[in-house]
Amino acid sequence: MPREFRADDWQAYRMDYGNPHERVEPVQQEIAVVDAALMELVDAGVLPHANYPADKMLAHRQGIAETFEIPWTAITHRQQRLIYAINAIIQPRNMIAAGVFCGNTFVSNAGAGVGPGACYEAANLIGVEIKPEEAERAERNVRRIDPTGVARVVAADARDVVREFPADIHLLYLDADGTDHRGKGIYYDILREAYHKMPRGAVVLAHNSVNSATALVHYLEWVRDPANMRASVNVILDGEGLEVSAK
Numbered sequence: 001m002p003r004e005f006r007a008d009d010w011q012a013y014r015m016d017y018g019n020p021h022e023r024v025e026p027v028q029q030e031i032a033v034v035d036a037a038l039m040e041l042v043d044a045g046v047l048p049h050a051n052y053p054a055d056k057m058l059a060h061r062q063g064i065a066e067t068f069e070i071p072w073t074a075i076t077h078r079q080q081r082l083i084y085a086i087n088a089i090i091q092p093r094n095m096i097a098a099g100v101f102c103g104n105t106f107v108s109n110a111g112a113g114v115g116p117g118a119c120y121e122a123a124n125l126i127g128v129e130i131k132p133e134e135a136e137r138a139e140r141n142v143r144r145i146d147p148t149g150v151a152r153v154v155a156a157d158a159r160d161v162v163r164e165f166p167a168d169i170h171l172l173y174l175d176a177d178g179t180d181h182r183g184k185g186i187y188y189d190i191l192r193e194a195y196h197k198m199p200r201g202a203v204v205l206a207h208n209s210v211n212s213a214t215a216l217v218h219y220l221e222w223v224r225d226p227a228n229m230r231a232s233v234n235v236i237l238d239g240e241g242l243e244v245s246a247k
């Protein structure tokens, strides 16, 4: 059986994709659910500890609500908190996020390193989006919270960016839905390009581990094989899911 963390109410917990800033549960409940998931990730050996700055997370959330143009997103508040927390814990010097659309998923990762929720110093936080007009909007959004350029969005195929990246990749976030029949099956190709650049302890996050499980079957099999990744946990806080794997 694949290792998983499943919140009791994951099916009932729903957001409005068009209104991502709306609170759907008390923040204390959100914190408790995410804390329990982080503890499971520590227990599995994916994360070294479960401590992240909860106040900075809320500063990040508020900063994004005030500055980002988000036509829609499937990133729930639970997922936003989980992704932010994992980045705050791992503190990746170099992070690449593949398939970032308007930038909300990207900044849930990058927000631990830049902007109002920053809690460490990063070198390269790169969002990759294959559609130039979406990449432009995402880059515009990101510039509003990070004038430094440490976080940036490029219009490109994530497979190429990862292949050509000249340094270690400490955290890889996967959300690209491909441009052909393979759809989210492209996660596997992107990870295979990144794998040899990921040092021990590096983490891969794969969004849609629940609602795209069929398209991701090959990817999920691969990361759940201990010959490839040290540990992997399917974190089910909402109907989308996040597979969290450590090398």
Ligand SMILES: C[S@@+](CC[C@H](N)C(=O)[O-])C[C@H]1O[C@@H](n2cnc3c(N)ncnc32)[C@H](O)[C@@H]1O
Binding pocket: 072, 073, 074, 075, 098, 099, 100, 101, 102, 104, 105, 128, 129, 130, 131, 134, 156, 157, 158, 159, 175, 176, 177, 178, 179, 186, 207
């Ligand atoms: C469905 S969106 C992700 C949305 C995100 N889950 C959210 O809730 O905000 C996936 C994005 O991946 C992009 N994409 C598809 N294939 C890609 C590739 N090879 N490289 C980079 N981006 C890609 C698509 O253009 C699309 O904007």
